[in-house]
Amino acid sequence: MSIDVAKQIPLITLVGPPNSGKTTLFNYLSGKNFKTVNYPGSTVEYYTCKIQEKFNIDANLLDSPGIISLNPNSPDEEVTVNSLYNHPEFGVPDLVIATADASQLSRHLLLTKQLLSAGFKVILVLTMRDLLEKKGLKVNTEKLSKLLRCDVVQVNGRTGAGINDLIISIEKNLEEIENHRKVQPYTISNQLSKENLLNLYSEIENLTRAVIEPIEIPDLEKINKQINILNPVLQESSLQPDLFTLKLDKILLHRKYGLLFFFLIMTTMFTSIFWLADPFMTMVDNFFSYLAQTSSELLGNTWYSHLIGDGLISGTGAVLVFLPQILILFLILGLLEDTGYLARGAMMIDKPLSKIGLNGKSFVPMLSGFACAIPAMLAARTISNKRERLLTIFIIPLMSCSARLPVYVLLVAFLTPSDRPWLGGLLLASIYIFSIVSSIIVASLINKFSKKLIRTEDTSSFILELPAYRIPKLKVVLKNSYLNALHYIKRAGPIILLLSLVIWFLTYMPNHSPQIDATGLNEEEIIQLEKSERLATSYAAELGKFIQPLMTPIGMDWRIGVSLIAAFAAREVFVSSLALIFRVTDDENIQSSLLTAMQTATNQETGEPLFTASTVIGLVVFFVFALQCISTIAVSKKETGGWRIPVLQLIIFTSTAYLLTLVTVNGLKLLGIN
Amino acid sequence: MKTAAELKHGEKARISDINSDNPSYKRLIEIGFTPGQEIELVNTSLFNDPLAFSIRGTLIAIRRNEADCIILS
Ligand SMILES: Nc1nc2c(ncn2[C@@H]2O[C@H](COP(=O)(O)OP(=O)(O)OP(=O)(O)O)[C@@H](O)[C@H]2O)c(=O)[nH]1
Ligand SMILES: [Mg+2]
Numbered sequence: 001m002s003i004d005v006a007k008q009i010p011l012i013t014l015v016g017p018p019n020s021g022k023t024t025l026f027n028y029l030s031g032k033n034f035k036t037v038n039y040p041g042s043t044v045e046y047y048t049c050k051i052q053e054k055f056n057i058d059a060n061l062l063d064s065p066g067i068i069s070l071n072p073n074s075p076d077e078e079v080t081v082n083s084l085y086n087h088p089e090f091g092v093p094d095l096v097i098a099t100a101d102a103s104q105l106s107r108h109l110l111l112t113k114q115l116l117s118a119g120f121k122v123i124l125v126l127t128m129r130d131l132l133e134k135k136g137l138k139v140n141t142e143k144l145s146k147l148l149r150c151d152v153v154q155v156n157g158r159t160g161a162g163i164n165d166l167i168i169s170i171e172k173n174l175e176e177i178e179n180h181r182k183v184q185p186y187t188i189s190n191q192l193s194k195e196n197l198l199n200l201y202s203e204i205e206n207l208t209r210a211v212i213e214p215i216e217i218p219d220l221e222k223i224n225k226q227i228n229i230l231n232p233v234l235q236e237s238s239l240q241p242d243l244f245t246l247k248l249d250k251i252l253l254h255r256k257y258g259l260l261f262f263f264l265i266m267t268t269m270f271t272s273i274f275w276l277a278d279p280f281m282t283m284v285d286n287f288f289s290y291l292a293q294t295s296s297e298l299l300g301n302t303w304y305s306h307l308i309g310d311g312l313i314s315g316t317g318a319v320l321v322f323l324p325q326i327l328i329l330f331l332i333l334g335l336l337e338d339t340g341y342l343a344r345g346a347m348m349i350d351k352p353l354s355k356i357g358l359n360g361k362s363f364v365p366m367l368s369g370f371a372c373a374i375p376a377m378l379a380a381r382t383i384s385n386k387r388e389r390l391l392t393i394f395i396i397p398l399m400s401c402s403a404r405l406p407v408y409v410l411l412v413a414f415l416t417p418s419d420r421p422w423l424g425g426l427l428l429a430s431i432y433i434f435s436i437v438s439s440i441i442v443a444s445l446i447n448k449f450s451k452k453l454i455r456t457e458d459t460s461s462f463i464l465e466l467p468a469y470r471i472p473k474l475k476v477v478l479k480n481s482y483l484n485a486l487h488y489i490k491r492a493g494p495i496i497l498l499l500s501l502v503i504w505f506l507t508y509m510p511n512h513s514p515q516i517d518a519t520g521l522n523e524e525e526i527i528q529l530e531k532s533e534r535l536a537t538s539y540a541a542e543l544g545k546f547i548q549p550l551m552t553p554i555g556m557d558w559r560i561g562v563s564l565i566a567a568f569a570a571r572e573v574f575v576s577s578l579a580l581i582f583r584v585t586d587d588e589n590i591q592s593s594l595l596t597a598m599q600t601a602t603n604q605e606t607g608e609p610l611f612t613a614s615t616v617i618g619l620v621v622f623f624v625f626a627l628q629c630i631s632t633i634a635v636s637k638k639e640t641g642g643w644r645i646p647v648l649q650l651i652i653f654t655s656t657a658y659l660l661t662l663v664t665v666n667g668l669k670l671l672g673i674n
Numbered sequence: 675m676k677t678a679a680e681l682k683h684g685e686k687a688r689i690s691d692i693n694s695d696n697p698s699y700k701r702l703i704e705i706g707f708t709p710g711q712e713i714e715l716v717n718t719s720l721f722n723d724p725l726a727f728s729i730r731g732t733l734i735a736i737r738r739n740e741a742d743c744i745i746l747s
Pocket of ligand 2: 022064066
């Protein structure tokens with residue numbers, strides 16, 4: 001074995017039960033912003049980072065997915081256990097920081113005890129001390145430290161209280177190991193029989209009884225010391241779940257109305273994306289329109305003015321005007337995640353989902369699929385049953401991710417009559433509901449007819465902790481949404497920019513200054529005629545001839561076809577491509593001028609209007625189903641361990657998209673909707 | 675022999691054993707369902723499955739068939 005450089009600075013691994021505050025602590029120590037969520041199983045992959053300089057400790061810190069015991073039960077737990085025993089890059093950790101929720105000490109000490117008996121060097125960090133204090137109790141850390149024979153400190157990762165004790169303890173422990181050989185931990189799988197577990201638990205019960213004390217009131221202190229028996233009433237109260245949570249659950253988990261609230265919450269969420277974002281969208285739009293106008297005034301009617309005005313500013317601007325929607329989607333999802341409600345949602349729909357081969361735990365991955373399919377597929381690691389996990393991954397591309405949001409908002413704006421703007425939010429919500437219903441149908445079809453698609457079979461189970469409700473930390477949620485949106489721009493921005501340039505080139509060349517008969521035309525008409533002449537003789541039109549046969553049956557022409565193909569690079573490119581191909585005037589707002597251009601565009605084959613209710617709804621259907629995202633395919637391959645599932649997804653979803661668009665467009669036409 | 679699946683809404687009982695026939699029995703023990711603990715059925719979903727129990731100061735949702743291997747005294 002070789003000793004590589006990375007090993008020379010010590011590795012500290014954070015390990016603890018799900019939702020015990022590991023990532024919160026990791027973020028505090030590293031100064032990073034990884035996602036913390038009030039749901040057991042929010043971290044599903046390990047992350048490493050150096051400890052912030054201000055703490056003066058030269059060490060790598062590793063955050064891991066929550067585990068209940070050293071006996072892993074699902075892929076995310078395997079990630080942690082594997083990284084403890086044999087991390088591919090860093091080997092065995094020099095020091096383990098075990099987190100335990102102080103208000104759930106009797107459950108969370110199980111893992112700490114296992115880690116200690118496996119021979120790891122452990123510091124126990126008690127989190128959520130504030131929650132225990134609310135019950136009038138505290139932990140005697142000195143006593144616990146003696147009994148466990150490891151350092152015990154209390155830290156609040158949200159405020160940083162107690163962090164100094166932890167730093168001192170880390171320094172001390174690192175010093176101690178410096179002079180020793182690295183300990184090789186034992187595997188303790190032989191210690192995990194039922195008998196052993198029960199013994200371990202009764203040890204822990206004795207421990208907790210000894211260390212949990214009522215918060216001292218000076219007078220009581222003396223009495224307590226004298227009798228040294230704990231008030232039995234206080235012992236009982238430590239066993240009561242959070243009262244506020246119990247009360248709220250009476251409503252939100254109501255046997256009959258719980259599901260109703262669930263659907264109400266989901267619908268409100270999706271409708272508000274449209275409404276809340278609207279005013280901000282106008283602001284962004286004004287900004288880009290101003291840019292486009294200024295550049296065309298400065299540069300005149302030249303090819304480079306067209307390149308900058310059309311290719312760069314309008315192309316990217318047409319997509320970026322939808323950034324407010326994306327930001328608000330992240331914000332609402334973040335708020336919902338931080339309340340603790342998601343675990344309830346998972347519980348309530350476990351039964352219906354299990355009927356179609358999924359699991360209640362598929363709910364959170366599916367919901368995060370509305371932001372992006374990539375983290376969503378990773379989140380499916382919390383599902384222990386392999387078949388259910390693969391099926392969840394299979395249908396995640398059907399969730400309407402944020403990349404589709406610009407497309408949908410544009411198409412919804414086209415369909416919404418200007419005198420009834422409230423309809424927009426409802427239309428958008430119905431697209432979301434349609435995508436959920438479609439994914440349910442796809443899942444049940446696959447579950448029913450094909451044991452071959454997903455081959456594994458093992459026992460299904462649903463055991464999920466329902467965390468106490470918490471008021472979301474607005475600051476954290478806002479920051480995370482901002483970072484997510486930033487990440488979105490960084491990911492999609494360059495692709496949109498590049499593709500806009502490519503499309504501009506393909507639609508502008510080679511006939512960049514076409515000869516037209518300009519007699520009797522005003523300036524506007526000249527520009528318009530020039531533009532359509534240029535487009536008709538462009539490279540894109542050449543390419544378009546190949547796709548026209550596919551577009552004719554669905555009532556569209558090659559110009560939409562080119563945009564659909566471009567959307568395979570990133571779905572948002574569809575919007576910028578439409579803007580490049582159809583938009584003519586640049587003295588209006590980008591969005592409204594694009595809508596006007598769409599309203600007047602005619603099908604070059606038939607001469608009929610190109611964008612009608614039927615073709616636009618057809619386009620929505622296409623985007624709901626088509627798998628137009630290369631990163632999704634790559635992650636699907638990685639998470640399913642082979643090419644089979646991603647290739648099937650690509651073929652099935654994209655062909656379904658085309659066929660259903662065909663049916664929708666022609667069906668609607670038959671019904672007289674045009 | 676009464677099991678946790680037979681508890682009524684709001685009913686409390688003490689665990690006497692965990693039936694090791696169920697494949698999830700170890701996980702149930704690991705998560706805190708151990709003999710001697712008091713549990714209460716606090717919430718049921720529309721289809722009476724899963725069930726949410728209060729145990730050791732936490733709420734844990736498990737499926738009905740899993741609750742069926744928690745034997746009460
Ligand atoms: N009241 C209180 N809440 C805390 C404290 N530490 C963390 N939290 C909250 O607890 C929740 C879970 O925190 P995370 O850091 O995501 O927990 P985790 O251990 O990384 O969870 P997994 O990744 O799911 O295993 C979040 O909502 C945090 O804001 C604390 O000391 N007190
Ligand atoms: Mg985490």
